[in-house]
Amino acid sequence: MTAVTVLLGLLATGALALENGVGKLPVLGFNTWNLYGCDYTADILLEQAQAIVDHGLLDAGYNNFMLDDCYSLKERNKKGNIVEDPKKFPHGMKAFTTSLSKLGFRAGIYSDAGYRTCGGFPGSYGNEARDLKTFTDWGFQYLKYDNCYIPFDNVTQENVYGRYQRMVDAIAAHADKTKTDPVQLALCEWGWQQPWVWGARLGQSWRIGGDIRPWWSALSSIINQASFIASSTKFSARNDLDILEVGNTGVGTPPGNLTFDEAKSHFTAWALLKSPLLISSDMASATRETLSILENKDILRIHQDPHVGESVVPFRWGWNADYTWDPAHPAEYWTGNSSYGVVVMVLNTQDETREMGFNLTESWAVRAGRGYEVYDLWSHTRNGTAYRNVTVTVPAHGVAALLLNDAGPEPEGLEPFCGGWWQCSFPNGTYYSN
Structure with missing residues (x-):
């Protein structure tokens, strides 16, 4: 054999x-x-x-x-x-x-x-x-x-x-x-x-x-x-x-x-x-x-989502450079899909309260150019519609857990034209620079 x-x-x-x-x-x-x-x-x-x-x-x-x-x-x-x-x-x-x-x-x-x-x-x-x-x-x-x-x-x-x-x-x-x-x-x-x-x-x-x-x-x-x-x-x-x-x-x-x-x-x-x-x-x-x-x-x-079995995964390490092995300060920004919306977990690995933010398009599950209704999974409240960015206050060693749902196209005229700058281009082939 x-x-x-x-x-x-x-x-x-x-x-x-x-x-x-x-x-x-x-x-x-x-x-x-x-x-x-x-x-x-x-x-x-x-x-x-x-x-x-x-x-x-x-x-x-x-x-x-x-x-x-x-x-x-x-x-x-x-x-x-x-x-x-x-x-x-x-x-x-x-x-x-x-x-x-x-x-x-x-x-x-x-x-x-x-x-x-x-x-x-x-x-x-x-x-x-x-x-x-x-x-x-x-x-x-x-x-x-x-x-x-x-x-x-x-x-x-x-x-x-x-x-x-x-x-x-x-x-x-x-x-x-x-x-x-x-x-x-x-x-x-x-x-x-x-x-x-x-x-x-x-x-x-x-x-x-x-x-x-x-x-x-x-x-x-x-x-x-x-x-x-x-x-x-x-x-x-x-x-x-x-x-x-x-x-x-x-x-x-x-x-x-x-x-x-x-x-x-x-x-x-x-x-x-x-x-x-x-x-x-x-x-x-x-x-x-x-x-x-x-x-x-x-x-x-x-x-217990009956339709999505995958877990959240990191989209940015935050305190450290991406893919840094650090038992004291692991990845801080996580995302995944669910039957109920896009899931985002923000983890504060530091010993003091911090303002922590991310660009919506950093999540693979988010559609660029659209707004997202923000639901807090701990306060159980709807916290308005986010365009481009979300910022949360997270206590020391604390967490923010959010559920994002599509709220339609973002308003006209928002700049920069791309949430993520990489390879962003006008129709004539000219790169757009943030």
């Missing part, structure tokens, strides 16, 4: 995995890890699920409940199966997912492509089909798949792609055998081997880096990385920027120490970049400020 044949086979398999009918849109929901780590019980988690319902976030779309690491005993049973921890789940895992389902949630679970999970519990390498059956028998429909405790190369004779392919094959075989929808797969590969290049062949999302932390420098670093790979996102396949740090997560010193403006920037960037939105905050004590961010219907509507 030639190398070309092998490559074509991988591409064909990946295309089938991508178009398997699940995960067209990014998920919204809750993840247990940043809030609890390994310290939880079924009752504690169901309290969080009930709080999500009570706050109206289930109705807003947060309908996935993700059980992360540490749910099982440290060793498999004599039959080789993973066993739920009876102290954490005294009524069994099936009873837990049934309770979630009654509340309106789809249940997700965690495993690993190595011998053990990152927390040291049984991983799924060599047991992919067995574990997938266990997970689905328990009632789980979503699988976060991590990358710890990797077997030796001479054992796997595969790289990370091949180790993940084993679970993809198990998912496809199980769906075919049971005539059920495939389990949705979220690759937690940490960006080690550029999953934004190949991840769409295997799963519906892929982590682009390490675990998030609740401080601005961590967020800006993730946004910086995302600015170079944002175009990888599409329907059924997307960059995963990791868990939402909006509210008290219990992680860090002090926990959840983002300012309100930083939290808004965090949520806006994750949503408009079409990342999964998985809360890991204490929803039982959620503040009105936290809820006002998480329930922003205008931004969630774009995140």
Whole structure:
């Protein structure tokens, strides 16, 4: 078999995995890890699920409940199966997912492509089909798949792609055998081997880096990385920027120490970049400020756009020259299309409030020579019609999120005659100079 044949086979398999009918849109929901780590019980988690319902976030779309690491005993049973921890789940895992389902949630679970999970519990390498059956028998429909405790190369004779392919094959075989929808797969590969290049062949999302932390420098670093790979996102396949740090997560010193403006920037960037939105905050004590961010219907509507799967991408770096790698000061000006208008995100990476502006024609999605009605996705107000330029005041580490809609031709006689000067010409071939 030639190398070309092998490559074509991988591409064909990946295309089938991508178009398997699940995960067209990014998920919204809750993840247990940043809030609890390994310290939880079924009752504690169901309290969080009930709080999500009570706050109206289930109705807003947060309908996935993700059980992360540490749910099982440290060793498999004599039959080789993973066993739920009876102290954490005294009524069994099936009873837990049934309770979630009654509340309106789809249940997700965690495993690993190595011998053990990152927390040291049984991983799924060599047991992919067995574990997938266990997970689905328990009632789980979503699988976060991590990358710890990797077997030796001479054992796997595969790289990370091949180790993940084993679970993809198990998912496809199980769906075919049971005539059920495939389990949705979220690759937690940490960006080690550029999953934004190949991840769409295997799963519906892929982590682009390490675990998030609740401080601005961590967020800006993730946004910086995302600015170079944002175009990888599409329907059924997307960059995963990791868990939402909006509210008290219990992680860090002090926990959840983002300012309100930083939290808004965090949520806006994750949503408009079409990342999964998985809360890991204490929803039982959620503040009105936290809820006002998480329930922003205008931004969630774009995140869940049924007709446009792509994310926003940078059109100008702003503080830095374009394409500058700077974890402290990532790209500041972003744009994209949506079913509801042209989306623009302006991010202030500096430590003080700034006036920030852009020319409408810098956005690829805008038509030159026309005015645009400006709608603010945070104030939920219509702010008049813009011709040529838009200027916004953005607080330190804050964000402006705008929706632009065509308002017709711009007035006659506006100069310069071209919003962008490059190659602007009169009919006789003379260049127009601004």
